[in-house]
Amino acid sequence: MLDAATKTDSMLAVRGLNAWYGESHVLHGVDIDIRPGEVVTLLGRNGAGKTSTLRSIMGLTGRRTGSVIFEGRETIRMSPDGIGRAGIGYCPEERGIFASLDVTENLMLPPKVRDGGLDLPTIYALFPNLKERARSQGTKLSGGEQQMLAIARILRTGAPLLLLDEPTEGLAPVIVQQIGAMIREIKARGFTVLLVEQNFRFAQTVADRHYVMEHGRVVDSVANHEMAGSMERLHAYLGV
Amino acid sequence: MLEEFLFQLEMSAPQIVLGLVNGAFYALLSLGLAVIFGMLNVINFAHGAQFMMGAFVAWMLLNWAGIPYWGALILSPLIVGAFGVVLERLMISRLYKLDHLYGLLLTFGLALIIEGLFRNGFGSSGLPYAPPAALSGAPVDLGFMMLPKYRLWVVAAAFVVCIATWLVIEKTRLGAYLRAATENAPLVQAFGVNVPRLVTLTYAAGVALAALAGVLAAPIYSVNPGMGSNFIITVFAVVVIGGMGSILGSVITGFGLGLVEGLTRVVYPEASATVIFVIMAIVLLARPAGLFGRA
Numbered sequence: 001m002l003d004a005a006t007k008t009d010s011m012l013a014v015r016g017l018n019a020w021y022g023e024s025h026v027l028h029g030v031d032i033d034i035r036p037g038e039v040v041t042l043l044g045r046n047g048a049g050k051t052s053t054l055r056s057i058m059g060l061t062g063r064r065t066g067s068v069i070f071e072g073r074e075t076i077r078m079s080p081d082g083i084g085r086a087g088i089g090y091c092p093e094e095r096g097i098f099a100s101l102d103v104t105e106n107l108m109l110p111p112k113v114r115d116g117g118l119d120l121p122t123i124y125a126l127f128p129n130l131k132e133r134a135r136s137q138g139t140k141l142s143g144g145e146q147q148m149l150a151i152a153r154i155l156r157t158g159a160p161l162l163l164l165d166e167p168t169e170g171l172a173p174v175i176v177q178q179i180g181a182m183i184r185e186i187k188a189r190g191f192t193v194l195l196v197e198q199n200f201r202f203a204q205t206v207a208d209r210h211y212v213m214e215h216g217r218v219v220d221s222v223a224n225h226e227m228a229g230s231m232e233r234l235h236a237y238l239g240v
Numbered sequence: 241m242l243e244e245f246l247f248q249l250e251m252s253a254p255q256i257v258l259g260l261v262n263g264a265f266y267a268l269l270s271l272g273l274a275v276i277f278g279m280l281n282v283i284n285f286a287h288g289a290q291f292m293m294g295a296f297v298a299w300m301l302l303n304w305a306g307i308p309y310w311g312a313l314i315l316s317p318l319i320v321g322a323f324g325v326v327l328e329r330l331m332i333s334r335l336y337k338l339d340h341l342y343g344l345l346l347t348f349g350l351a352l353i354i355e356g357l358f359r360n361g362f363g364s365s366g367l368p369y370a371p372p373a374a375l376s377g378a379p380v381d382l383g384f385m386m387l388p389k390y391r392l393w394v395v396a397a398a399f400v401v402c403i404a405t406w407l408v409i410e411k412t413r414l415g416a417y418l419r420a421a422t423e424n425a426p427l428v429q430a431f432g433v434n435v436p437r438l439v440t441l442t443y444a445a446g447v448a449l450a451a452l453a454g455v456l457a458a459p460i461y462s463v464n465p466g467m468g469s470n471f472i473i474t475v476f477a478v479v480v481i482g483g484m485g486s487i488l489g490s491v492i493t494g495f496g497l498g499l500v501e502g503l504t505r506v507v508y509p510e511a512s513a514t515v516i517f518v519i520m521a522i523v524l525l526a527r528p529a530g531l532f533g534r535a
Contacts, residue, residue: 060426060430079429080429080430081429081430081433081434081435084432098419098420098424099423100422101416101419101420108416109417110432
């Protein structure tokens with residue numbers, strides 16, 4: 001599944017990642033490679049370990065073993081703040097908008113980790129709603145606006161790799177389309193994205209490659225241009 | 241009728257203003273408790289002992305090192321705050337994953353130990369600490385009463401410190417980190433903020449506020465090992481009424497209840513010691529989260 005040639009030019013190389021929440025063993029040796037500028041999705045059913053993989057890359061699960069190399073640096077023993085400062089931006093599944101902060105404070109909260117992030121005028125041009133609602137309490141925004149805010153705030157920090165956990169979850173189809181357009185825009189600006197998705201029809205419109213997860217490990221990978229020919233296989237993994 | 245009312249008012253004014261002085265201490269102490277509880281989820285029962293330490297460190301600085309009041313006002317909170325850093329790193333940080341009760345028990349035990357040590361070293365009769373020369377002198381004539389300069393200074397200083405703390409928390413980047421980490425600490429840490437260090441410094445800041453109140457209190461009350469425990473029960477009532485963890489709530493409730501206590505001393509002196517607890521009972525029945533707390 002993993003060819004040795006990709007290993008050296010990977011932005012993120014995950015090898016044999018195991019993770020636990022307390023006593024429960026949730027990841028069983030995950031292998032993932034992401035090259036700079038790629039959008040890669042993690043597909044899989046509920047409970048397959050997609051969210052745990054993102055959380056574990058950020059160091060937010062309990063114990064973890066294996067190897068997570070980001071831009072050539074081993075991060076497996078780093079604290080979550082060290083991993084964040086190394087240049088990985090994280091947008092959690094529940095969006096993590098802070099109720100006690102207004103929209104601008106939410107947007108400005110994550111510290112800059114390096115140069116190359118989007119500046120405020122660019123962010124407001126991409127997300128005009130956020131400018132209009134700048135003084136609103138963060139959690140008073142609609143679901144779609146909260147999702148935009150959760151993504152916008154990590155675009156500011158300069159982190160070159162973004163982990164997005166189900167940004168389309170629970171959103172109306174028209175908003176899902178906007179999120180898709182936004183992810184393509186992010187990619188065009190040179191960001192690298194690891195995206196968790198349940199909906200592989202949506203994933204197909206934004207991603208270069210797809211990993212399929214089952215029972216806490218990666219069981220298959222499909223390039224986006226092979227998607228059409230692999231539908232039967234994917235349905236077997238993901239169908240209900 | 242009107243004259244009688246004005247006479248009554250003139251008679252009661254001193255009590256009300258003295259209530260405001262007590263209120264200043266309630267506000268400062270409950271502010272520190274609120275800051276600590278908001279971030280650490282720990283009810284810092286050692287707060288009274290740390291207030292007492294602030295007063296004692298001021299006394300030691302003066303008598304052992306010749307450092308006067310104004311120096312102590314800065315140094316004592318720093319020294320006691322550093323002591324807070326050690327406590328948090330060595331002991332309190334081990335309890336964050338457990339129930340509130342464990343933090344309360346630990347800090348209560350620490351309070352007893354600290355008080356015991358000071359009682360052992362200094363006795364319990366109390367040591368005198370003179371107000372600084374600039375604030376002793378003749379009392380200020382407020383028109384309706386004569387107020388010692390020093391008490392006026394205490395009310396003003398406490399008010400300024402409370403407002404400054406509120407501004408830091410509500411209007412600065414550091415304050416935004418604090419508020420966000422109170423809601424979702426792991427996410428703030430994943431953004432690259434060193435949350436464990438933030439927690440340690442928050443505890444130190446809360447402890448330093450208690451020590452600052454202790455320095456302010458030293459010239460008013462005698463410096464003695466029990467001075468904290470006299471205050472702290474009332475202060476916990478203030479925190480409960482204001483709403484656990486609410487910054488503005490603890491400031492307003494602190495000053496407000498000091499006033500209420502003063503007024504009660506005019507109207508029905510016998511009740512002045514209990515009125516705050518009666519209010520606490522009523523507030524708990526009507527609004528269990530406190531006046532300014534989020535349910």
